[in-house]
Amino acid sequence: MSGVQSVERAFAVLRCLSGGAAGVTDVADRVSLPKSTVSRLLSTLEDLGMVEQIEPGGNYRVGSGMTEIAAAVLPGRSLIEAVRPHLHDLAKATGEAAGLSIADGFDVLYLDQVDSDNQVQTRDWTGERVPAHTVSSGQVLLAFDAIDSEEYLAQPLERLASHTLTDATAIRTRFAEIVAKGYAWAFEEFLDGLSSVAAPIRDSSNRVVGAIHAHGPAYRFPGDLDADEVGRMVAATAGRVRI
Numbered sequence: 001m002s003g004v005q006s007v008e009r010a011f012a013v014l015r016c017l018s019g020g021a022a023g024v025t026d027v028a029d030r031v032s033l034p035k036s037t038v039s040r041l042l043s044t045l046e047d048l049g050m051v052e053q054i055e056p057g058g059n060y061r062v063g064s065g066m067t068e069i070a071a072a073v074l075p076g077r078s079l080i081e082a083v084r085p086h087l088h089d090l091a092k093a094t095g096e097a098a099g100l101s102i103a104d105g106f107d108v109l110y111l112d113q114v115d116s117d118n119q120v121q122t123r124d125w126t127g128e129r130v131p132a133h134t135v136s137s138g139q140v141l142l143a144f145d146a147i148d149s150e151e152y153l154a155q156p157l158e159r160l161a162s163h164t165l166t167d168a169t170a171i172r173t174r175f176a177e178i179v180a181k182g183y184a185w186a187f188e189e190f191l192d193g194l195s196s197v198a199a200p201i202r203d204s205s206n207r208v209v210g211a212i213h214a215h216g217p218a219y220r221f222p223g224d225l226d227a228d229e230v231g232r233m234v235a236a237t238a239g240r241v242r243i
Contacts, residue, residue: 006041010041013027013051014045016030016031017060017061017062018127021061022060023059023060027042042060045063046063048065050066051063079100079111079201080111083112083210084100084112084114086241088114090114090234091115091214094225094233095216096116096122096214097115097122097216098213099114099125099212099213099214100112100210100211100213101135101213102209102210102211104129106152106155107132108129108130108131108132108135109129110125110126110128112126122215132147132152133165133171134189134190135186135196136189136196136215137184137212138211140178140184140198140199140200141210143176143184144178144200144208146200146208146210146211153168157171161189161194162192163189164190165189181231182199182200183199183234184197184198184199184231186198188218194215194216194217194218195216195221197215197227198211198212199213199238201241201243204242209243211238213234214230
């Protein structure tokens with residue numbers, strides 16, 4: 001195999017894993033390569049820190065080395081560095097994955113994610129863009145004018161899940177509640193079976209520059225936890241970020 005071909009195949013594997021964790025067989029099927037080849041590539045990429053295996057014999061996902069490279073070119077690099085310790089704190093406190101996002105036009109761009117220790121994990125959304133009205137972080141960015149809410153609501157609103165809000169009047173009411181509370185919950189509004197809570201991150205001039213969130217399977221999050229208490233926790237964590 002030539003050096004160029006090896007690089008092309010390695011990038012094919014990384015692009016595959018950017019869509020979520022997968023095992024050797026799944027990756028091989030998606031990139032149309034032999035399992036033995038994919039196994040060798042994953043082993044090399046793991047040695048380099050570009051991928052990591054979630055558990056022995058289990059699925060692979062994008063590793064910290066790749067995240068660091070992405071952080072160097074994605075918007076908000078300094079934000080990632082400032083927020084990451086707080087994501088670890090939030091993941092530990094909630095028992096769920098914690099993430100960082102910013103506005104990217106009318107979309108939310110996920111910049112970073114820290115997973116919890118739960119055996120049942122949600123996928124890593126780092127690098128993904130989603131419609132702002134469908135997720136708690138996007139609703140926060142809209143409510144606090146990091147995204148022009150009136151211009152956003154003037155467009156057709158896509159329904160992605162059974163509880164996605166698409167009525168502009170109802171969404172404006174939601175925004176008022178978010179501003180009053182300082183955080184937003186979204187219960188199965190982006191994906192059925194997924195809930196999240198987010199709060200705004202502000203810079204030194206008090207401008208909202210991003211959002212921090214926690215998300216997990218709806219059957220356990222918030223579960224027995226008090227949703228408002230968790231929301232206040234997320235807001236307090238976001239308030240400790242210094243930009």
